[in-house]
Amino acid sequence: MLARVANNLFWMGRYIERSEHVARYLNVNYFSSLDAPNELSQSRQFVLQSMMFLVGEPLDDDSIILKEEDILFNIGLNANLPYSIINNVKYARENANSARDLISTELYESINKFYHFVIRYSIEDFTKKGLYDFTVNITEMTAILRGKIRGTLLHDEVYAIIMLGINLERATQVIRIINAKYNDAVKAKGSYGDKISNSFEWTTLLKCVESYDMMRRYYKKTPTSISTLEFLILNPDCPRSVINSINQVYKHIKVLDESKTPDKNSTAFLISKVKGEYEFKFAEEIEEDIQGFIEKILNSLVQISLKMENEFFTY
Amino acid sequence: MKPEVKKPIFSSYINNPALFDEVFNNDGAAKNVYQKLLDLYGNHSIQDYVQLNNKAKSSFFNQGITFQVYDNKETQEKIFPFDLFPRIIDEDEWEIIERGAIQRSRALNLFLWDIYHDKKIIKDGIVPLDLISSSANYLHQMIGVDPPGGIYNHISGTDIIKHSDGNYYVLEDNIRCPSGVSYVICNRTALKRALFGVFNHYKTHSVTNYAENLLDILESVKPKGVDVPNCVVITPGMYNSAFYEHSYLAKAMGVELVEGRDLFVENDFVYMKTIRGPIKVDVIYRRVDDQYIDPLEFRADSSLGVPGLFAAYIKGNVCLANAPGTGVADDKAIYTYMPKIIKYYLDETPILNNVHTYHCSRPNELKYVLEHIHELVVKPVDEAGGYGISIGNRLSKAEIKVVQEEIKQNPRKYIAQPIMSLSVHPTYIDDSESFEQRHVDLRTFTLLGNKKEFVLKGGLSRVALKKGNLIVNSSQGGGSKDTWVLKK
Numbered sequence: 131m132l133a134r135v136a137n138n139l140f141w142m143g144r145y146i147e148r149s150e151h152v153a154r155y156l157n158v159n160y161f162s163s164l165d166a167p168n169e170l171s172q173s174r175q176f177v178l179q180s181m182m183f184l185v186g187e188p189l190d191d192d193s194i195i196l197k198e199e200d201i202l203f204n205i206g207l208n209a210n211l212p213y214s215i216i217n218n219v220k221y222a223r224e225n226a227n228s229a230r231d232l233i234s235t236e237l238y239e240s241i242n243k244f245y246h247f248v249i250r251y252s253i254e255d256f257t258k259k260g261l262y263d264f265t266v267n268i269t270e271m272t273a274i275l276r277g278k279i280r281g282t283l284l285h286d287e288v289y290a291i292i293m294l295g296i297n298l299e300r301a302t303q304v305i306r307i308i309n310a311k312y313n314d315a316v317k318a319k320g321s322y323g324d325k326i327s328n329s330f331e332w333t334t335l336l337k338c339v340e341s342y343d344m345m346r347r348y349y350k351k352t353p354t355s356i357s358t359l360e361f362l363i364l365n366p367d368c369p370r371s372v373i374n375s376i377n378q379v380y381k382h383i384k385v386l387d388e389s390k391t392p393d394k395n396s397t398a399f400l401i402s403k404v405k406g407e408y409e410f411k412f413a414e415e416i417e418e419d420i421q422g423f424i425e426k427i428l429n430s431l432v433q434i435s436l437k438m439e440n441e442f443f444t445y
Numbered sequence: 446m447k448p449e450v451k452k453p454i455f456s457s458y459i460n461n462p463a464l465f466d467e468v469f470n471n472d473g474a475a476k477n478v479y480q481k482l483l484d485l486y487g488n489h490s491i492q493d494y495v496q497l498n499n500k501a502k503s504s505f506f507n508q509g510i511t512f513q514v515y516d517n518k519e520t521q522e523k524i525f526p527f528d529l530f531p532r533i534i535d536e537d538e539w540e541i542i543e544r545g546a547i548q549r550s551r552a553l554n555l556f557l558w559d560i561y562h563d564k565k566i567i568k569d570g571i572v573p574l575d576l577i578s579s580s581a582n583y584l585h586q587m588i589g590v591d592p593p594g595g596i597y598n599h600i601s602g603t604d605i606i607k608h609s610d611g612n613y614y615v616l617e618d619n620i621r622c623p624s625g626v627s628y629v630i631c632n633r634t635a636l637k638r639a640l641f642g643v644f645n646h647y648k649t650h651s652v653t654n655y656a657e658n659l660l661d662i663l664e665s666v667k668p669k670g671v672d673v674p675n676c677v678v679i680t681p682g683m684y685n686s687a688f689y690e691h692s693y694l695a696k697a698m699g700v701e702l703v704e705g706r707d708l709f710v711e712n713d714f715v716y717m718k719t720i721r722g723p724i725k726v727d728v729i730y731r732r733v734d735d736q737y738i739d740p741l742e743f744r745a746d747s748s749l750g751v752p753g754l755f756a757a758y759i760k761g762n763v764c765l766a767n768a769p770g771t772g773v774a775d776d777k778a779i780y781t782y783m784p785k786i787i788k789y790y791l792d793e794t795p796i797l798n799n800v801h802t803y804h805c806s807r808p809n810e811l812k813y814v815l816e817h818i819h820e821l822v823v824k825p826v827d828e829a830g831g832y833g834i835s836i837g838n839r840l841s842k843a844e845i846k847v848v849q850e851e852i853k854q855n856p857r858k859y860i861a862q863p864i865m866s867l868s869v870h871p872t873y874i875d876d877s878e879s880f881e882q883r884h885v886d887l888r889t890f891t892l893l894g895n896k897k898e899f900v901l902k903g904g905l906s907r908v909a910l911k912k913g914n915l916i917v918n919s920s921q922g923g924g925s926k927d928t929w930v931l932k933k
Binding site: 131132133134135136224227228230231232235238239242243246287291386442443 | 506507508509678682683688689691692693695696701702703704706707717718719720
């Protein structure tokens with residue numbers, strides 16, 4: 131496979147995954163806040179701020195009043211902002227276009243439909259009444275895309291590259307969502323007598339990554355900070371957990387690098403090292419310094435991505 | 446409530462007896478080969494047809510078989526207009542077209558070899574030297590170069606029309622980077638999705654075997670010493686209007702689609718940059734024009750090409766299809782010599798007719814042209830895509846003057862031909878929601894390899910959608926039809 135095309139496929143996977151997480155974050159936060167148990171979590175400003183935090187534009191000044199329609203437009207359909215969903219989808223399709231000969235007709239057609247759905251969506255409808263419809267469609271269409279990727283592509287290098295992109299992005303987005311909701315939990319502390327460990331925000335967090343039902347089945351208890359972090363970071367059976375994503379990344383890098391003992395400068399080596407680190411962690415360690423943990427793992431994920439670029443995408 | 450009246454599909458078709466209609470005779474009766482098809486389409490009302498037509502359109506759109514239009518800074522995607530009423534070519538007529546297309550491709554190949562080597566045809570006085578030496582497409586860099594397998598025009602697109610006399614004529618040969626073959630395949634797919642029932646009543650040749658034949662042809666011209674050649678398709682990139690076709694062909698052949706920046710040349714061998722390091726490339730189906738393939742040899746400002754590619758080609762280490770420099774032979778001035786070229790190299794009479802052509806470079810013919818512009822089509826010899834063509838009977842007196850002046854300025858640049866009356870075919874027109882006569886041509890695709898040749902049984906029937914228009918190129922608002930070649 132061409133190095134340039136591999137790079138495009140990797141990013142196609144990343145952008146598809148990213149658009150899904152952003153869309154779901156908007157949906158879950160907005161709708162769960164409507165009947166949240168305390169005043170702060172119910173407040174529109176709190177939710178809008180949280181949305182901006184997730185897309186990497188945190189507000190330094192809480193006194194700025196955010197306008198709901200602006201924020202929704204910017205994150206959803208503002209084509210001039212790199213973090214918007216519409217741009218993620220555009221980038222995903224552009225990357226798919228340049229690798230059109232390698233991906234299946236079925237997958238391409240689905241990406242193309244996805245793209246046309248997003249670019250034709252009326253801005254007015256979206257900001258006034260279409261938030262639910264739009265975001266649910268995004269998450270469903272990305273689910274179709276994942277199905278097409280899995281079911282209509284040969285499970286070879288092309289597939290491995292796309293899956294590397296998807297899983298690295300998933301780990302990154304899950305961490306970012308944890309970070310955003312942790313930040314919310316800290317802010318919501320004290321209102322309604324909440325302790326951070328029992329905050330309502332943990333439930334929202336789990337819903338943001340579609341893991342609430344799985345978590346309930348596993349623990350059969352109301353989520354706390356420890357159980358949530360444990361589940362979303364360290365449980366290998368949770369398909370949205372960080373360790374699950376890292377395990378997937380490890381599995382797919384093995385398709386590209388078949389050596390039994392990878393060179394110490396290789397991507398495979400770095401991934402094994404990161405994987406090893408989180409395999410033997412426990413949630414209390416993470417909770418001690420959650421900020422430090424988040425910074426460290428985000429950095430590790432960036433390093434893996436850079437290493438891949440050097441090893442496979444540039445020549 | 447009154448029930449909606451459903452009009453049969455051809456109820457308002459107007460048959461102009463001055464035109465050659467491929468489906469209906471002058472008395473309004475359908476030609477034999479179309480009778481069954483008309484019965485089947487007759488089962489649909491025009492409303493049903495509109496619905497089917499819309500479905501077919503969205504199928505093209507969702508598959509991303511589109512081209513880009515720039516309008517007010519916004520990019521819009523449009524589909525190529527496609528007509529759901531197919532054109533049928535029966536087996537006897539097709540046999541003539543196929544033999545004729547191969548004959549022309551072979552003759553052109555021998556001609557190219559000759560003019561880049563011994564130039565016998567010039568020495569023998571058949572083709573004048575200045576026609577070659579004055580052509581911008583004659584590449585002196587190709588003189589004495591032996592292309593692998595001895596083939597120059599691996600892929601030829603021959604534009605053929607049916608004249609009002611019922612005979613086929615060749616309008617032009619395209620042997621640089623002829624495009625359109627992917628639409629032949631898409632048109633068939635779209636028609637099958639929309640009206641699958643009609644295929645049960647006709648034995649139609651498949652068109653999906655093009656890619657496998659193309660790969661065979663490319664592999665047949667591998668460089669010396671290569672066992673299993675590594676073939677690729679090179680594209681100018683995803684913003685090129687034919688990118689869909691490039692990616693389709695690469696996918697259908699199962700080979701890599703590369704851009705210039707994916708390749709490099711080392712010690713006169715060509716490599717592509719893959720995730721596992723460099724891999725040698727042996728045969729390149731290039732969809733990048735001559736002038737852009739190698740900045741070291743041709744246009745230095747080209748970022749689409751590969752530095753050193755041409756040197757590797759001259760050394761015989763890589764094959765380019767089509768060979769550089771083929772453009773000299775699909776020049777519209779060379780076209781007029783085709784009957785002589787066929788006779789000279791193959792000692793055969795041309796199977797397909799040539800349209801009589803006046804060379805403005807010859808003084809007596811120039812005089813005739815200048816006096817008869819109103820009944821001639823004047824074409825620049827070196828433009829593609831239907832640009833620069835003027836059709837005499839549509840010009841005002843002032844416009845005729847302009848054309849006369851342009852020709853006088855640069856006679857070598859122009860040829861003229863009698864206005865040919867292209868046959869017409871019933872075509873669905875959106876605006877009037879009915880079928881109307883529209884002019885149609887046919888582009889056939891011929892492949893020539895080392896001891897192999899192939900003509901795609903089918904082709905691109907291009908329709909001029911504007912009423913009365915004779916120019917069918919898609920860049921000039923043309924649509925297309927699925928084209929059936931019937932089995933014996």
